[in-house]
Amino acid sequence: MSARKKKVGIAFAAAASGIVLALTGCSSSDPLDEPSVTAQAGSIVVGSQAYYSNEIVAEIYAQALEANGFTVERKFNIGQRDAYIPSLESGEVQLFPEYTGNLLQFYDATTTATTTDDVYAALQTALPDGLVALEQSSATDQDSYNVTADFAATYNLESLADLANVDVPLTLGGAPELEERPYGPTGLKELYGLDVGFSATGDTTVEDLVAGTVNIANVYSADPRIQTENLVTLADPEGLFLASNVVPIANADIADSVADVINAVSAALTPEGLVALNVQSTDDQMSTPDIAAAWLEANGLN
Amino acid sequence: MTWVSNNLDLIVSLTVAHLRQSALPIILGLLLALPLGWLAFRFRRARGPILVSSGLLYTVPSLALFAILPPLLGISFLSIANLIIALTIYAVAIMVRSVADALGSIDPDVRSAAVAMGYRPWRSFWSVELPLAGPVILAGLRVAAVSTISLATVGVLIGAENLGYLFTNGLQRRIVPEVLAGVVAVMVIALVIDLVLVIAGRMLMPWAPRRPDRKSKAERAMAS
């Protein structure tokens, strides 16, 4: 074999084996599992969702812990539950602000609990062994259906049941996945007998509601714009929504050591307080660390 | 502008993360494109399949590629690895063509001269062909670099933390300067990297002509 052909052969083999190596990862594992991430030893890893309000609460946890002598590593904006739940369970992230109702539905989609205490109790049972729910806060940030003040006045709307009196077609706006959630259009049909269309409005839901492209919108209860845009939250007598309070989820290994600090934070966090934090982020455009520091100081927890 | 001045540290840290996430695919892309491009150039039968398959890969929209790679490679959908691999694939797809064409553009007489002077194929490749092919490869590298930096922002949808965060966070909070800062930052670093590559090219390859020539053959014959 000539030297040139040999070199060609080597080059080809190298390329081919590289490709083969890359492709031998063919597996049927769930691609929605979080990959491994390593945390520094001795520090508490605090995570957050890709949601600015959740990030603020996580930062409050982080700064509160630091004020009490812990070393904290932040892994914010991890995104979807599919991404961070596995790493919470494995201990790569150790503390996470969550919402009782939504998290309960994640673990048990068929749950019938709806009140604050029932949901919290059901959540404690539903959580896997490695995770502990610390005390829940009175602050909520849950799904709620809202209409504009004008719309509510026109049709005399106070609760979701009143929507039956509306004579125009109803369109529900919210995140794309709302369409398939049990409390989405199917839930409205089952519990209230309403036929609603759906429009995936995502992050622009409030604007769409105000602009009239949808007439009902799913707005999170801690969103400051419910007040600033004069929206009316419709009451939910049939328990379509689960109560969803802010709850710290901790890895069982560190739960005891952080419980005192974090429970104090949860106790101090009120529904109005959470809204105020969100206002500081959206209207005052303050940065997350500044907002957290100010809140801790105002509540004497630093 | 006040938002920008108040959040400069956030922008800077995201920029650093962004550059880190972009650099690896660009470098890996070049390293993979060189042998693949050489194969495409050297073997006429290989040229078609290599160029066609890289062209097809390039056609796949990024969000779709992020979804297709995990089941194939056994990685997680929401991971940096997914982002890096996808970006590398796009970078290779861009550069393979450049490398193949660059090597093909070398005057065969030059190769013959090298052989006549006793250069072995390996040395000829590194000392003669690659330097001559350099400028065109550099052009492909520039395109790949700019588009990688730009494309990396989509990584925020699969959990990567880079300048794309400014888009999603800015949308959630309705802060226009934040989103605008993100767009501008991405464009600025893309153009800066492009400039750096141009300057590096000029320094490393002083033999490369600077400007393409528009004169016709006849005009050139008359001028000489």
Place this chain on the structure above:
Amino acid sequence: MNLFAEAFAWLFSPDRLTGSHPLPAAIGEHLFYTFVSVAIAALIAVPLGYLVGHTGKGRDLAVALAGAGRAVPSFGLIVLLVLVLGVTHKPLAAVITFVLLAVPSILAGAYSGLESIDRAVIDAGRATGMTEWQIFRRIEVPLGLPLLVAGMRSAVLQVVATVTLAAYVGLGGLGYYIIQGVPLRRYDQILGGALAVTILALVLDGVFALLERLAVPPGAPRQSRKSSRREIQTREEMEQIEHYPVEQSN
């Protein structure tokens, strides 16, 4: 590999024809936005590109524009415009974004198409007494067509990819299934949506590849593969069109 089987099952299931987002409607939306935007972009970019290519003036500006266009993160641009123009104008914001992204490719295709023509052919045209307009219409446009089509091909693929991303701001299209599938934890939906948009992109790419071949006027000189380095250098930027990011991105 059974994930792909599940994805195809999802894609071809009859459920895809019902609900608030039937598959045919999503494909239709996707194609609609793509073609409208590329058409508008072509109306702007083709005349401009021809002007630059024919007169040779403004070439540096056009090259810079093509380069800058590649650097724009399309994901960020669409979010920005939706925020700025408001929610009631989402389709308008989206179309503006797509047009802005498509213009550089088409512009580059138009002017490089003209630039790639051997000057000798143009001189010959002048020598036989053709007017500037006749040269343009009968020599430059037909000979420049393949590269223009290549530019449009790039633009179309780029817009298809960005329309996929526009689902994040609620625009519909095939990206909707991917964006919705992630929080719902349905990988068959995510992958199904991804495969659908990939197939769409490949089909469009194939159609335009065919158009590129058909666009070569009969009798036009074939570009020899072993072009001189100087000619390749001239074609550097033309190569760049075909490599134009099908940017999905950003």
